[in-house]
Amino acid sequence: MNSEWWKNAVIYQIYPKSFKDSNGDGFGDINGIIEKLPYIKSLGVDAIWLNPLYVSPQVDNGYDIADYRKIDPRFGSNEDLYHLIREAHQLNLKIIMDLVVNGTSDQHQWFKESCKSKDNYFSDFYIWKDAKEDGSEPNNWGSNFSGSAWEWNEQRQQYYLHYYAKEQPDLNWENPRVREAVFDLMHFWKARGVDGWRMDIITSISKNQNFPDNPAKNGEKYVVANQDNGPRMHEFIHDIDREVLSPFKMMSVGEAPASKSIDARQLVDPKREELDMVFTFEHMHIDRKPGGINGRWDVQPADIIALKNILSDWQNSLRDHGWNALYFENHDRARTPSRWGNDHEYRYESATAFATVLHCLQGTPFVYQGEEIGMTNPDFKLEDYEDVELTTNYHQFVEEQKTLSAADFLKAAHKISRDNARTPMQWNDAVNAGFSEAKPWFKINTRYPEINVTKDQESQKSVSNYYRKLIELRHQNLILRDVTYELKFADDPDVFVYERVLGKQKWTIIANLSEKTFDLSDYYTADTKTKVLLSNYQRQGSGLGDAALKPWEALVCEKQI
CATH class of the missing domain: 3.20.20.80 (Glycosidases)
Structure with missing residues (x-):
């Protein structure tokens, strides 16, 4: 294998x-x-x-x-x-x-056993700390899902660490x-x-x-x-x-x-x-x-x-x-x-x-x-929405801190929520x-x-x-695996162009990541050796044909050098 x-x-x-x-x-x-x-x-x-x-x-x-x-x-x-x-x-x-x-679920048997005492086999499977003198958390670490990264456990009378939900206690890899x-x-x-x-x-x-x-x-x-x-x-x-x-x-x-x-x-x-x-x-x-x-x-x-x-x-x-x-x-x-x-x-x-x-x-x-x-x-x-991250973050930023309006939070959720x-x-x-x-x-x-x-x-x-x-292009062409990479037009805010070269073979990948139309010749110079290997606008074969780089157009072009 x-x-x-x-x-x-x-x-x-x-x-x-x-x-x-x-x-x-x-x-x-x-x-x-x-x-x-x-x-x-x-x-x-x-x-x-x-x-x-x-x-x-x-x-x-x-x-x-x-x-x-x-x-x-x-x-x-x-x-x-x-x-x-x-x-x-x-x-x-x-x-x-x-x-x-x-970490695991707090319903994992390891955690259930760890809660029982400070001196059993599973006691140190998780990260436990005493409260400060004033009863507060061991430090100011915050959970990725908002609030403290520490949760008090009544049974053990200690805090445990959770980088994410309180139902996800972190394992102690030092053990x-x-x-x-x-x-x-x-x-x-x-x-x-x-x-x-x-x-x-x-x-x-x-x-x-x-x-x-x-x-x-x-x-x-x-x-x-x-x-x-x-x-x-x-x-x-x-x-x-x-x-x-x-x-x-x-x-x-x-x-x-x-x-x-x-x-x-x-x-x-x-x-x-x-x-x-x-x-x-x-x-x-x-x-x-x-x-x-x-x-x-x-x-x-x-x-x-x-x-x-x-x-x-x-x-x-x-x-x-x-x-x-x-x-x-x-x-x-x-x-x-x-x-x-x-x-x-x-x-x-x-x-x-x-x-x-x-x-x-x-x-x-x-x-x-x-x-x-x-x-x-x-x-x-x-x-x-169902996601625990979204609901806890809504509570933090909209209801508690009031640093986002409900409308702006929903607008952001429409773009980036994990539930999407x-x-x-x-x-x-x-x-x-x-x-x-x-x-x-x-x-x-x-x-x-x-x-x-x-x-x-x-x-x-x-x-x-x-x-x-x-996927077929990747499987059939070594040029996409191990060879050089060179970015072109690094400061262009709309068009992504890069080259891959293997021996005398050069592939140029061109992607217009905008709704604008551009002159393709500003980004790529075709010649008689140019071949369009793939295009989402159905360009085919030798040459480039249409001189316009259309909205959201992508091309993979091959040229012998």
């Missing part, structure tokens, strides 16, 4: 709860995924990443895990998952699972028993055929053991600071590689929220034996106002110059030092046509333009369910978009009659067929 198969791969991400319901209970499930394996295979992808399927109270949509070895009954059974793994492998599709070990328990659960799933791991907020597992206050400003009581890169983070991740990843040749991609390219070089340099790839958040902040007091809810139009500079920095920094993970959408990110593009007049064009930019970079592209048909954000009312990506998959124009015969767990996007898999595959402007061409 090629231990670096992921370098040639495109990975399809599934949010099981919203993918396909097979038994009519309103929740997506494992058998629904099995039913749609032929469709997934038809896209040309190489692997499937499954968001958490484990037993969970669903406070944070499955990322609060109560049993790492047992499938939640709403999704099916362990045997159903084993069946899915076998069926996927029959189609040469690998299976990637989520590893969520910064070697915790690390051994994590290795053991990874071994369990490897024995069942799992091929790799996406590691949730893995760079947060090491904490500063001095637990100092974070620098505060503007009278902040609780401060969410950079929660990455604790003093033993690299050591702990190397331990995972040594004990599980390398011996069993398992792929790894770690979520590294605050990482810059220089940080990633340490995490993914093969010589350091840590991770294969990391997900950065840096390029996903191009529509966040710098210095805004409301965090991600202070939105602005996408800064395309910043997008180009960030993606280019990662391309150049990791070349010969590691590998990129490429994404624009996932279960935590809104739909690109609605967020950065035009999801009405140019939905097909903007969806495929951003896809072209991403898939022609060096790295492994990830496609999130529905991205390949150009799904859009729903037009929800505030009460329609969690509406059920739109399979056809039948009842509930073909997702379920019962009332779905979450509202269906009302645009499903016009945007669904069946209609997209029959359309002349098929986003999924464009994705198939992009």
Whole structure:
């Protein structure tokens, strides 16, 4: 087996709860995924990443895990998952699972036992601290979901740390028993055929053991600071590689929220034996106002110059030092046509333009369910949202601090809420978009009659067929894997142009990320050797034909040099 198969791969991400319901209970499930394996295979992808399927109270949509070895009954059974793994492998599709070990659910048996006393086997599985003399929290650390990162436990008479919801206590990675328990659960799933791991907020597992206050400003009581890169983070991740990843040749991609390219070089340099790839958040902040007091809810139009500079920095920094993970959408990110593009007049064009930019970079592209048909954000009312992050942040910024109006918060939610990506998959124009015969767990996007898999595959402007061409282009051309990258027109606020060169072959990727029309010759000089390999405006063959670079137009051009 090629231990670096992921370098040639495109990975399809599934949010099981919203993918396909097979038994009519309103929740997506494992058998629904099995039913749609032929469709997934038809896209040309190489692997499937499954968001958490484990037993969970669903406070944070499955990322609060109560049993790492047992499938939640709403999704099916362990045997159903084993069946899915076998069926996927029959189609040469690998299976990637989520590893969520910064914390567990407060319903996990480890935590229940840890609450009982300060001197049992599980006492130090979590991070416990006494209250200050005045009874307040051990420090001013803030949760990512607003408020304090510390929660008082009456049974144990101590505070425990939670970087996210209070129902998600953080594990204590300083305790070697915790690390051994994590290795053991990874071994369990490897024995069942799992091929790799996406590691949730893995760079947060090491904490500063001095637990100092974070620098505060503007009278902040609780401060969410950079929660990455604790003093033993690299050591702990190397331990995972040594004990599980390398011996069993398992792929790894770690979520590294605050990482810059220089940080990633340490995490993914093969010589350091840590991770294969990391997900950065840096390029996903191009529509966040710098210095805004409301965090991600202070939105602005996408800064395309910043997008180009960030993606280019990662391309150049990791070349010969590691590998990129490429994404624009996932279960935590809104739909690109609605967020950065035009999801009405140019939905097909903007969806495929951003896809072209991403898939022609060096790295492994990830496609999130529905991205390949150009799904859009729903037009929800505030009460329609489900996400714990949204509801707690609304309480903080609108009701408590009053730094955002309800109208402005809702406007931001329409752009960037995590729930935008969690509406059920739109399979056809039948009842509930073909997702379920019962009332779905979450509202269906009302645009499903016009945007669904069946209609997209029959359309002349098929986003999924464009994705198939992009994926085929990656699989068949080494020039998109290991060779040079050079950004052109770095200061242009609308058009993204870069070159990839292999020997005497040069590919130029051009994407107009605006609704303006430009003179194409300002960005690319064609000659008799020019060939258009791919275009979302149906340019074909030799030469460029039309001299205009149209709104949201994307081209992949080849020239011999």
